[in-house]
Amino acid sequence: MATATPPQRVSPVIPTAAETAQHPAFPTAIWNLEADRKGVVPVAEGRGGPLKISWEIHGDGPVKVIFIMGLGGLKTTWQRQTLHFGHERREHYSVLVMDNRGMGDSDKPLMRYSTSEMARDVAEVLAHVGWLPSYPPTSTPPPARNLHIVGISLGGMIAQELACLVAEHVSSLSMCCTAAAIENTTTFAENMANRAQLLVPKSLDRSIADGARNMFGDAWLAEPDNAHVPDPATTPKVLPPTTIITAAAETAASAPGPPAKYLKFDSNAERFVAQELTKRQDRARFGRKGFLLQLIAAGWHHKSADQLREIGDRVGRERILVMHGTEDRMITVPHGRKLIAQLEPGTALLVEGMGHAPIVERWEWYNGLLEDHFAVGEKLDGRA
Numbered sequence: 001m002a003t004a005t006p007p008q009r010v011s012p013v014i015p016t017a018a019e020t021a022q023h024p025a026f027p028t029a030i031w032n033l034e035a036d037r038k039g040v041v042p043v044a045e046g047r048g049g050p051l052k053i054s055w056e057i058h059g060d061g062p063v064k065v066i067f068i069m070g071l072g073g074l075k076t077t078w079q080r081q082t083l084h085f086g087h088e089r090r091e092h093y094s095v096l097v098m099d100n101r102g103m104g105d106s107d108k109p110l111m112r113y114s115t116s117e118m119a120r121d122v123a124e125v126l127a128h129v130g131w132l133p134s135y136p137p138t139s140t141p142p143p144a145r146n147l148h149i150v151g152i153s154l155g156g157m158i159a160q161e162l163a164c165l166v167a168e169h170v171s172s173l174s175m176c177c178t179a180a181a182i183e184n185t186t187t188f189a190e191n192m193a194n195r196a197q198l199l200v201p202k203s204l205d206r207s208i209a210d211g212a213r214n215m216f217g218d219a220w221l222a223e224p225d226n227a228h229v230p231d232p233a234t235t236p237k238v239l240p241p242t243t244i245i246t247a248a249a250e251t252a253a254s255a256p257g258p259p260a261k262y263l264k265f266d267s268n269a270e271r272f273v274a275q276e277l278t279k280r281q282d283r284a285r286f287g288r289k290g291f292l293l294q295l296i297a298a299g300w301h302h303k304s305a306d307q308l309r310e311i312g313d314r315v316g317r318e319r320i321l322v323m324h325g326t327e328d329r330m331i332t333v334p335h336g337r338k339l340i341a342q343l344e345p346g347t348a349l350l351v352e353g354m355g356h357a358p359i360v361e362r363w364e365w366y367n368g369l370l371e372d373h374f375a376v377g378e379k380l381d382g383r384a
Contacts, residue, residue, distance in 0.1 A: 058086025
């Protein structure tokens with residue numbers, strides 16, 4: 001009897017950097033969201049530092065949310081969440097975003113990175129901005145549960161470590177597309193091939209295209225741009241677009257300056273290429289050294305079943321949300337299943353068809369889900 005051949009995956013067409021740089025929306029890909037507070041704070045004194053961490057707070061509401069970015073991401077990668085919570089709902093939320101060590105406007109020291117040390121960086125920033133009484137703790141008053149911690153991918157691993165450090169201050173903990181430890185969930189040969197691909201030199205176009213196909217669903221990449229672009233005329237502290245200069249942009253047909261308003265791209269893939277191109281050609285803020293050092297931190301991260309149970313006990317399982325996409329090709333779904341089984345969060349979601357970055361791919365649903373989860377913590381703490 002003949003057996004059916006499974007359908008071959010048809011990879012979507014990803015625009016090139018040169019094509020994307022010529023699109024009228026290219027100078028508006030990164031939104032100019034004005035922070036209420038921002039700065040650079042020295043951290044890690046006595047543990048390899050000091051080194052400087054760049055941070056911003058958007059909004060002035062009572063609900064305090066810290067977003068922790070994943071591998072190779074910058075503060076601006078959270079721009080859909082920063083806009084939604086820190087600008088459009090700024091009276092209700094205060095949003096803290098930061099560049100992890102190795103990326104963006106933070107220092108990029110050549111040293112061993114670990115998720116535990118990166119979590120201590122975050123804790124020191126929280127103390128600096130006044131969201132923690134101090135770090136390390138110096139007094140013993142009853143702690144206020146005032147922190148809503150959100151982490152994605154490597155940021156979810158850092159969030160686990162941060163929860164260990166400040167569990168009694170956590171109002172809610174949300175982790176997406178992450179793992180307690182990176183394990184081989186495929187064949188040995190496929191696992192080695194996937195790891196090697198991260199280190200093989202590639203052209204800019206190939207690197208961005210591979211990233212797009214690994215992070216997002218094929219259908220979504222081909223769909224029209226689904227971003228909700230900000231409007232400086234109606235949204236508080238949204239400034240007009242600023243000029244973005246990259247090697248590709250310098251060769252664009254028109255380069256007089258950015259449009260007066262934020263524009264849409266033709267497809268989701270094109271917007272992703274524009275954001276990645278802007279980041280990767282900013283050599284001062286994104287580099288191979290910092291990327292590889294963060295990759296090492298992710299690869300060595302490990303939380304045992306006992307440690308995860310302790311996190312659940314101390315934070316409170318009803319305060320914890322874990323979600324993972326079934327089409328995640330960066331951190332495969334068995335990692336999410338194992339994290340859920342060992343942590344036993346109050347809310348556990350395995351989302352059919354979702355890739356590695358719902359903060360972009362399903363931003364509207366994701367933002368609403370976070371709002372609902374923050375409300376759970378606020379109610380448990382008697383603030384709602």
